[in-house]
Amino acid sequence: AQSVTQPDIHITVSEGASLELRCNYSYGATPYLFWYVQSPGQGLQLLLKYFSGDTLVQGIKGFEAEFKRSQSSFNLRKPSVHWSDAAEYFCAVEAGSYQLTFGKGTKLSVIP
Amino acid sequence: DADVTQTPRNRITKTGKRIMLECSQTKGHDRMYWYRQDPGLGLRLIYYSFDVKDINKGEISDGYSVSRQAQAKFSLSLESAIPNQTALYFCATSDATDTQYFGPGTRLTVL
Numbered sequence: 001a002q003s004v005t006q007p008d009i010h011i012t013v014s015e016g017a018s019l020e021l022r023c024n025y026s027y028g029a030t031p032y033l034f035w036y037v038q039s040p041g042q043g044l045q046l047l048l049k050y051f052s053g054d055t056l057v058q059g060i061k062g063f064e065a066e067f068k069r070s071q072s073s074f075n076l077r078k079p080s081v082h083w084s085d086a087a088e089y090f091c092a093v094e095a096g097s098y099q100l101t102f103g104k105g106t107k108l109s110v111i112p
Numbered sequence: 113d114a115d116v117t118q119t120p121r122n123r124i125t126k127t128g129k130r131i132m133l134e135c136s137q138t139k140g141h142d143r144m145y146w147y148r149q150d151p152g153l154g155l156r157l158i159y160y161s162f163d164v165k166d167i168n169k170g171e172i173s174d175g176y177s178v179s180r181q182a183q184a185k186f187s188l189s190l191e192s193a194i195p196n197q198t199a200l201y202f203c204a205t206s207d208a209t210d211t212q213y214f215g216p217g218t219r220l221t222v223l
Contacts, residue, residue: 034212042217098206102155
């Protein structure tokens, strides 16, 4: 069965600094990969997804993610963080079963 | 209007009570899902349905049941609620690209 690891439970960055959230997955082939964001008290919003093709994908709100097959990773990046980016971020994989497996999430705090 | 709606948004109930959480969608998707979210555990799949006649157990289905009344409606029931079912519950739908779209969640507290 597939699994998803988000190694960082909580990350704090200063506003304007760059951000990278890590995601590693375990699966025999290339899965579909997703990043979702959950603001406090809200549902999950899709940031971006990777199915195939270009390994660098662009998403909403200035986020991007890079799929690295050799590292089984799909890290999320943003060059300059805004205070409104404070939220919890979830990486997820879909490995051919129409079901998503989620990581446990990374909470992002932003210092003004 | 939201594409995926959940009712109620918040519910407090007592141990042993039966409770139903409802989900409706206007996206026209066949696939629907119920998840629970607990702090530090991410989202875990309870049940999923690929159409009105196809319902499947997820990772943590014990203590829960579902009903797919129509393509647009998927309800989750707790027949006899217990305190460890206190959680945030999400409904989701998915399109042909397997992208899932989530409702706003129902916060359930079982006393």
